[in-house]
Amino acid sequence: xxxxxxxxxxxGSCFRGYHMPxxxxxxxxxTSLVLVDEARRFIQDCLMRVGVSPSKVRxxxxxxxxxxxxxNFGHGLNRLDVYLSDLQRGYAKVDAEPTVISETVATAHxxxxxxxxxxxxxxxxxxxxxxxxxAGIGFVVARESHHFGMASWYAFRAAVQGLxxxxxxxxxxxxxxxxxxxxxxGPNCLAFCVKGKDYHFVLDMAASMRDIGALEWACINxxxxxxxWAANKGGIxxxxxxxxxxxxxxxxxxxxxxxxxxAVIDLLCGVLSGAxxxxxxxxxxxxxxxLGQVFIALDPAFFLxxxxxxxxxxxxxxxxxxxxxxxxxxxxxxxxERMHMNYVEDLRAxxxxxxxxxxxxxxxxxxxxxxxxxxxxRCQSKKSF
Amino acid sequence: xxxxxxxxxxxGSCFRGYHMPxxxxxxxxxTSLVLVDEARRFIQDCLMRVGVSPSKVRxxxxxxxxxxxxxNFGHGLNRLDVYLSDLQRGYAKVDAEPTVISETVATAHxxxxxxxxxxxxxxxxxxxxxxxxxAGIGFVVARESHHFGMASWYAFRAAVQGLxxxxxxxxxxxxxxxxxxxxxxGPNCLAFCVKGKDYHFVLDMAASMRDIGALEWACINxxxxxxxWAANKGGIxxxxxxxxxxxxxxxxxxxxxxxxxxAVIDLLCGVLSGAxxxxxxxxxxxxxxxLGQVFIALDPAFFLxxxxxxxxxxxxxxxxxxxxxxxxxxxxxxxxERMHMNYVEDLRAxxxxxxxxxxxxxxxxxxxxxxxxxxxxRCQSKKSF
Numbered sequence: 001x002x003x004x005x006x007x008x009x010x011x012g013s014c015f016r017g018y019h020m021p022x023x024x025x026x027x028x029x030x031t032s033l034v035l036v037d038e039a040r041r042f043i044q045d046c047l048m049r050v051g052v053s054p055s056k057v058r059x060x061x062x063x064x065x066x067x068x069x070x071x072n073f074g075h076g077l078n079r080l081d082v083y084l085s086d087l088q089r090g091y092a093k094v095d096a097e098p099t100v101i102s103e104t105v106a107t108a109h110x111x112x113x114x115x116x117x118x119x120x121x122x123x124x125x126x127x128x129x130x131x132x133x134x135a136g137i138g139f140v141v142a143r144e145s146h147h148f149g150m151a152s153w154y155a156f157r158a159a160v161q162g163l164x165x166x167x168x169x170x171x172x173x174x175x176x177x178x179x180x181x182x183x184x185x186g187p188n189c190l191a192f193c194v195k196g197k198d199y200h201f202v203l204d205m206a207a208s209m210r211d212i213g214a215l216e217w218a219c220i221n222x223x224x225x226x227x228x229w230a231a232n233k234g235g236i237x238x239x240x241x242x243x244x245x246x247x248x249x250x251x252x253x254x255x256x257x258x259x260x261x262x263a264v265i266d267l268l269c270g271v272l273s274g275a276x277x278x279x280x281x282x283x284x285x286x287x288x289x290x291l292g293q294v295f296i297a298l299d300p301a302f303f304l305x306x307x308x309x310x311x312x313x314x315x316x317x318x319x320x321x322x323x324x325x326x327x328x329x330x331x332x333x334x335x336x337e338r339m340h341m342n343y344v345e346d347l348r349a350x351x352x353x354x355x356x357x358x359x360x361x362x363x364x365x366x367x368x369x370x371x372x373x374x375x376x377x378r379c380q381s382k383k384s385f
Numbered sequence: 386x387x388x389x390x391x392x393x394x395x396x397g398s399c400f401r402g403y404h405m406p407x408x409x410x411x412x413x414x415x416t417s418l419v420l421v422d423e424a425r426r427f428i429q430d431c432l433m434r435v436g437v438s439p440s441k442v443r444x445x446x447x448x449x450x451x452x453x454x455x456x457n458f459g460h461g462l463n464r465l466d467v468y469l470s471d472l473q474r475g476y477a478k479v480d481a482e483p484t485v486i487s488e489t490v491a492t493a494h495x496x497x498x499x500x501x502x503x504x505x506x507x508x509x510x511x512x513x514x515x516x517x518x519x520a521g522i523g524f525v526v527a528r529e530s531h532h533f534g535m536a537s538w539y540a541f542r543a544a545v546q547g548l549x550x551x552x553x554x555x556x557x558x559x560x561x562x563x564x565x566x567x568x569x570x571g572p573n574c575l576a577f578c579v580k581g582k583d584y585h586f587v588l589d590m591a592a593s594m595r596d597i598g599a600l601e602w603a604c605i606n607x608x609x610x611x612x613x614w615a616a617n618k619g620g621i622x623x624x625x626x627x628x629x630x631x632x633x634x635x636x637x638x639x640x641x642x643x644x645x646x647x648a649v650i651d652l653l654c655g656v657l658s659g660a661x662x663x664x665x666x667x668x669x670x671x672x673x674x675x676l677g678q679v680f681i682a683l684d685p686a687f688f689l690x691x692x693x694x695x696x697x698x699x700x701x702x703x704x705x706x707x708x709x710x711x712x713x714x715x716x717x718x719x720x721x722e723r724m725h726m727n728y729v730e731d732l733r734a735x736x737x738x739x740x741x742x743x744x745x746x747x748x749x750x751x752x753x754x755x756x757x758x759x760x761x762x763r764c765q766s767k768k769s770f
């Protein structure tokens with residue numbers, strides 16, 4: 001196996017979307033290359049084995065592979081085993097389709113019927129876009145949904161059609177209020193995407209400082225975590241990721257401001273949709289999560305004819321902020337992902353940590369599926385997307 | 386004059402809406418009591434003297450007095466001199482009325498025509514509520530607007546009608562991106578209000594750690610500010626409020642997350658509306674600001690019949706989070722304001738700093754208006770709202 005650069009900084013979903021000048025990945029452990037087609041083939045084989053239909057399999061595999069392509073490894077192949085386990089236990093239903101409970105010209109209330117999150121998300125965002133194209137705005141809330149992975153996937157779905165897309169989801173309660181020592185709401189996520197002629201603005205963030213994935217990653221790497229990420233069971237900030245994982249108590253970003261943003265997201269996604277919310281969401285995956293999500297599409301053409309030019313000017317102005325260090329320019333949300341996509345294109349394959357690949361050897365064995373083939377000499381082959 | 390408690394912690398708009406356990410105001414300087422009716426009378430006299438019509442005068446004075454009543458002194462009487470000066474210079478127009486540029490069943494694009502922000506805001510939120518009552522959601526963007534003060538005023542306007550209200554506004558560029566030493570966007574504000582049967586959720590926050598008002602307050606009180614609030618001209622965090630005020634460089638709350646949230650607000654309020662945005666907004670009040678604002682109303686009745694019960698349960702769960710110290714319970718957004726309202730009701734008058742009252746002695750003299758009368762012995766009289 002080729003020991004390759006491992007993009008550790010990108011794994012935590014909290015880093016997605018910020019123009020934080022994270023240095024390029026440093027060699028911290030063993031990573032192997034997998035061709036994109038091979039990753040897709042493996043995901044499809046596994047999903048088909050648990051009974052997912054071929055058309056859905058294509059959609060889910062594309063979604064997971066693109067998350068890894070964008071450097072958002074926490075929501076890519078890494079998630080497959082959880083999806084497979086939820087499908088096998090019936091927490092996510094193989095043959096379910098989302099349905100509309102009620103709708104107006106600009107809003108819809110959708111029942112996800114426990115379909116996989118990506119299927120609910122695609123359905124809802126397409127509906128929101130359709131409504132926005134006729135009413136200027138489309139606002140869709142979904143209940144009985146499943147984990148929907150990379151939120152910017154759905155927001156970008158609106159952006160490629162020239163609309164602004166905004167997506168939110170609630171999650172299991174793992175985030176503390178400041179001056180608290182218990183978690184009541186989750187580090188709920190928010191994504192916002194819009195496209196100009198020259199720039200893309202692709203924000204995807206959680207309301208916590210970092211997410212559980214970043215703690216897991218530090219644990220795997222036997223590293224300390226900085227103070228202010230997570231707390232031990234007593235609610236005191238800890239540097240030990242194993243203690244932090246045992247307590248699952250994350251600190252909100254910006255103290256009360258992050259906490260309040262997360263509460264607003266839960267109000268819209270959970271309370272308004274009829275899904276679970278706050279401490280009603282199970283922490284231990286012992287029952288279906290019944291998550292709630294919000295999908296908003298907004299058509300700028302209803303407001304301005306030259307929105308794209310103004311957006312490009314806005315993005316240019318942010319990029320031209322005077323950096324504290326010249327070598328460290330100010331980046332737009334989504335620029336890190338673009339850098340990772342270039343990095344993957346240079347490698348011509350996806351770099352996966354060996355710990356992850358070892359896990360999927362066992363999964364392949366259990367499901368009687370051909371294991372993931374590593375791209376030893378084949379890493380020169382062309383990426384297919 | 387009675388030296389009374391001065392609610393220094395409430396002055397910065399950054400503190401509005403958080404359930405931060407700020408201790409009750411401590412005696413740090415001279416404060417005088419003014420009866421609510423007297424504050425209202427003074428505001429009305431001043432506004433009429435610069436030519437504002439009686440019906441608008443009533444609306445503006447109510448808006449400013451309620452901000453002080455809620456403890457949001459930065460947007461109350463304190464703002465009057467800026468409004469008067471802008472009205473006199475024509476940056477805000479005395480007789481202007483907002484007009485609808487274009488609309489759909491769920492959206493509207495409004496031209497504020499440089500009317501005072503509160504008039505634009507009331508008009509837009511009422512329009513959003515009307516649209517939400519027929520289409521489920523109302524989304525209104527305004528251009529050519531003026532400073533609109535306390536954002537939660539408008540969001541609450543939707544909440545009292547049983548809807549959820551969300552309001553945003555952009556502002557002059559005084560907030561730095563992390564690792565930057567120049568400000569490209571403002572500490573744009575966001576308010577979200579919704580009412581249950583037992584609870585109100587009233588969030589009102591800026592995306593910066595603290596706002597310029599908090600720096601001014603520290604300066605007046607000859608106090609240091611904590612590191613992380615604002616920077617000097619070199620972009621380095623400073624403890625000296627005078628240096629911070631000279632540079633006007635605020636730090637975002639939660640680093641990149643606060644900065645990105647602020648960018649999303651500016652994209653919707655400024656770029657989408659056709660108003661000024663980012664560094665286009667003048668810093669020095671040498672020309673009309675032409676701000677952009679967004680008003681969203683959402684009718685929960687289109688989604689759930691029992692939204693209020695669920696909201697009450699959600700708020701109760703947050704309040705029941707286990708606090709780090711039993712004496713310091715977790716508070717909901719808006720609870721501090723409620724505490725301040727009780728405090729004002731106990732005083733039966735509004736407590737204003739003497740520095741502020743001295744400023745308005747000069748204003749009264751210039752405008753030939755009766756100065757503010759202090760509530761020496763009359764502080765037992767009943768508050769009128």
